[in-house]
Amino acid sequence: MNWMNILYAVLILGLLGVFFGAVLAVASKVFAVEKDERYDEILENLPGANCGGCGYSGCSAYAEKLVEGTAKPGACPVGGEQLTAKIAEILGVKPGKNTRITALVRCNGGNHAKKKYEYAGAHDCVSANALAGSPLSCQYGCLGFGSCVSACLFDAIHVEDGVAKVDHEKCTGCLRCLEACPRNIIISVPYTADVNVLCSSHERGAELRKICEIGCIGCKLCEKACQYDAIHVVDNLASIDHDKCTSCGECVKKCPRHLISDADLLNENEDAELLREREQKKAAQE
């Protein structure tokens, strides 16, 4: 055995390694690219969820645009006002106004909606939706298997009483749930929108009465009640123009099906009354 062979091998490869290491070390100094310090600072403060809620491809892309000056500090829906102020401070500009949006599930059917059959497949909305047009008689209703729940990064959407409900305090407006929903009944609304129509059904009133106790029948009572031209029935479904809506609550009171929600009313006794009334009606029918 020739020890010199081993020595040569170790020496030459070792020298190669040291040589390349040195070259790279020098190169990293010589070719160092100056980066804007603010970029790193902003990136540190951003939530890092890469949700795309700001309209850019991720947190780093947003930070890049912020430093460039082509993006405004208020676009991140996750960080909220606090982050906007922080970014504005780093960039040395005035904080803009946050336009916070939130997701909304436009269905309140759940246990009030009729089922066509008993579904026993995978616990997932997409699979359930694919099987004979879903177990729900209503073509538009929430299936309640929680595809949106698993899509949410912020634990802001949960299935209660067979319907997905958004926790508007936790919701960051990244709108991942919109894409996850196979029925497209989740929409984005301004966080300040208190009055919302909780139904997505375009079914005709007579048909709808047969399959859901609390779906929109397109009676237009809300349209007549509204003084601000903010609610309209289009294709048998009421929808609210949030730019015009003043949250006066007239439509909420007039709706015979009690499907227009009012975030303010929710906390008051009036809503409990509505619920009781509904329960009584149900009992009377049975």
Place this chain on the structure above:
Amino acid sequence: MSFTEIFGLALSAILIENFVLVKFLGICPFLGVSKKTETAAGMGVAVIFVMTVASAFTFAVDKFLLRPFKLEYMQTVAFILVIAALVQFVELFMQKALPALHKSLGIYLPLITTNCAVLGVALLNAQNYADSFIASLVYGASAAVGFTLAIVLFASIRERLEFADYPKCFEGFPIALVSASLLAMAFMGFQGMKIF
């Protein structure tokens, strides 16, 4: 080397002994980065660049460091070292000197470090063209052109597959592998052609 010889070498490396479809080297990026023709072309250009430069450097390391000391058995280790360092260096250099190019090649450059086609071309050069620098260089460059040709062709096929009507269970990689094998069979048509 005469011009005809170089031409023959290049043509055989591109078509007859295509790196991806005949020698089955560099399959990982071939399947991984071939969803869009644009990114596939970007990857191809980066590979052409790295493979040509790597051929030159590994040739020098082989000829002046390994062979004089009879260390041919260390080729694999030494070449990996050279390629990894080279790619790192090129990336650093590009970031400074050619930021536009760096942005378009950006994510592909580090990926190439682990592309077996690059190591493959270095080892094949050491095996077949250890004495001729020009042949090594031409073989490296044209093998990379072959890789680019294959990956761009494959990417355009995969783009068309989006609209093809095949069984649901074939969706994704299965249909990609089936079409890759068909493409490989098409390239087998070049087999048997001897240019020199």
